[in-house]
Amino acid sequence: MAKQSRAQGQKPMSKKEKKNKRRKRKIIIVIIELLILLGVLAWIWVNGKMDKLNTDVSFKGQDVRVELPEETQEVLVEYTTIALFGLDNREENSYSRGNSDVIMVARIDKETKEVRLVSVYRDTFLKMADLNNTDAYSKANAAYAMGGPEQAVRMLNTNLDLDIQEYVSFDFSAVAEAVDILGGVEVEITNEEAGHLNNYCVETSKVTGKDYTPLPGAGTYNLNGVQAVSYGRIRYTIGDDFKRTERQRLVVEKMVDKALASDMSTINELIDVVFPKIKTSLSKAEILSLAKDAFNYKMGDNAGFPFDRENEVVSISYQKGSQDCVIPADLASNVKQLHDFLYGTTSYQVTDSVQSISDEIVYRTGVRAKKD
Numbered sequence: 114m115a116k117q118s119r120a121q122g123q124k125p126m127s128k129k130e131k132k133n134k135r136r137k138r139k140i141i142i143v144i145i146e147l148l149i150l151l152g153v154l155a156w157i158w159v160n161g162k163m164d165k166l167n168t169d170v171s172f173k174g175q176d177v178r179v180e181l182p183e184e185t186q187e188v189l190v191e192y193t194t195i196a197l198f199g200l201d202n203r204e205e206n207s208y209s210r211g212n213s214d215v216i217m218v219a220r221i222d223k224e225t226k227e228v229r230l231v232s233v234y235r236d237t238f239l240k241m242a243d244l245n246n247t248d249a250y251s252k253a254n255a256a257y258a259m260g261g262p263e264q265a266v267r268m269l270n271t272n273l274d275l276d277i278q279e280y281v282s283f284d285f286s287a288v289a290e291a292v293d294i295l296g297g298v299e300v301e302i303t304n305e306e307a308g309h310l311n312n313y314c315v316e317t318s319k320v321t322g323k324d325y326t327p328l329p330g331a332g333t334y335n336l337n338g339v340q341a342v343s344y345g346r347i348r349y350t351i352g353d354d355f356k357r358t359e360r361q362r363l364v365v366e367k368m369v370d371k372a373l374a375s376d377m378s379t380i381n382e383l384i385d386v387v388f389p390k391i392k393t394s395l396s397k398a399e400i401l402s403l404a405k406d407a408f409n410y411k412m413g414d415n416a417g418f419p420f421d422r423e424n425e426v427v428s429i430s431y432q433k434g435s436q437d438c439v440i441p442a443d444l445a446s447n448v449k450q451l452h453d454f455l456y457g458t459t460s461y462q463v464t465d466s467v468q469s470i471s472d473e474i475v476y477r478t479g480v481r482a483k484k485d
Contacts, residue, residue: 167208169262172394174278177267181276181464188456189276193221193403195395196266196280198257199288199361208282208392213257213265215345215361218277218418220455226406229455230365230415232358233269237419238429238438238478240470242271250429250477252438262394273418274448274467279394287390288345289321289338291368294382295375297335298367304331305350313343353426354439355417362415369412416454419447423480440480444471 181189199215200208216233235254243249243259256268262280270277292298302310307328314325317339325339336344345364348357372383395403419441426437441447445463448471452461463471475481 166388166400167392168396169208169280169392169394172263172280174394177263177270177278178276179267179270179274179464179466181274185274185458185461185464186276188458191223192456193223194275194277194455195219195221196262196269196277198262198265198280198282200257200282200284202284207284209261210258212254213282214254216253216265216269217362217365218269218273218275218455221403221410226409226411227413228369228410229413230362231451231455232362232415232417234354234358234417234419234422234439236354236426236437236439237422238427238440238474239268239272239444240473242267250474252436262392272444272448272467272470273451274461274464279399281391281393281395283391285317285342286321287387288364289317289323289342290390291338291383291387292336292341292364293323293338294379294386295368295371297337298341298364298371299333299335300341300344300363300367301333302328302331302344303350306344306347307331309347309349310340310343313346314339317343317346358417366412366415369410373408373410414454418451419444420450420454421447421483423478427478427480429478438478440478441471441474442480443482444474446482 195218197215197217197219198213199217200211201214202208202211212235214235216235218231218233220229220231221227233253235252237253238250239253239256241249241251241256241259242264243256244264249259253268257265260267262282266277266280269275307330311327314327318325321339321342323337323339325337325343328334328340334340341364345357345361347360348354350356352359372380375383393400419439421442423440423442427440428435429438445468448463448467449461452458
């Protein structure tokens with residue numbers, strides 16, 4: 114009866130009200146259809162952009178892994194760690210071999226989105242992690258030349274107690290293009306740096322096919338692509354390769370800051386022009402997962418590895434001659450510092466494997482850990 118009285122009390126809808134209701138329903142349906150269409154178009158756009166990447170489908174992350182204690186793995190899983198290799202190649206799109214004159218470890222905190230960079234000095238004397246010659250030691254940059262990105266990543270994991278399973282490789286041209294699209298990077302240059310930068314610009318311009326203007330001397334300049342790459346190549350000032358890696362990290366920081374402040378048209382151009390000039394083991398899904406937080410990333414501290422080293426380069430004898438190398442003093446104590454810097458593990462204990470490598474480097478070079 115209550116139900117019946119309520120029904121009797123309701124006023125029947127007029128034709129106009131029914132028409133408006135149908136119209137609202139149609140509008141909602143159209144909006145939903147538009148949202149679905151936009152989602153499909155966005156998916157097509159993103160996939161089209163991702164197809165521009167040189168994806169290394171042959172790279173197998175498990176083939177570069179080393180055995181690590183469970184407690185170490187539990188810490189590392191809270192971060193994304195990627196190896197970055199800048200190749201000193203004169204041919205574009207050549208990523209399978211070559212000396213990696215830029216070796217960086219990029220660590221992203223999954224929670225805070227803070228990014229930290231560590232440059233591994235290219236001349237650092239380390240174990241090569243060569244599966245065909247397990248006793249091979251050489252400069253860090255030789256690993257990529259010997260066995261491509263797979264051996265280079267395995268070399269980092271083997272010597273540093275890391276679990277890197279992804280890499281990104283690039284050459285001069287990729288960096289020069291990116292800097293130009295971003296409108297340059299502002300850097301303070303000394304008079305000595307200006308002279309060396311101008312000299313490097315000659316070759317960098319030929320390799321990239323891009324123009325530059327020589328710098329007149331010391332000052333603060335907005336460097337274009339050729340100039341920024343050449344700045345990152347300077348190694349003949351006080352500090353040698355140690356100072357050079359500082360310059361490289363500074364250029365990367367400036368580029369990241371510019372990219373984060375860029376509009377979508379600039380980002381779109383970066384993707385179109387730069388993506389074809391890099392190679393990576395990251396899948397589309399992994400890149401999209403990283404990209405969704407891109408504008409939340411913030412640059413943290415950066416450093417060079419090894420932190421403690423022999424003051425002078427040491428000449429290491431080989432069957433075919435000798436090489437001037439940077440010697441960690443010693444590797445084990447430096448790896449402890451690395452895990453503290455990247456992952457906040459203040460009481461890190463190196464694995465037996467890294468301790469063994471550290472002892473071997475001491476045996477071969479005579480360089481020991483520095484006393485407090």
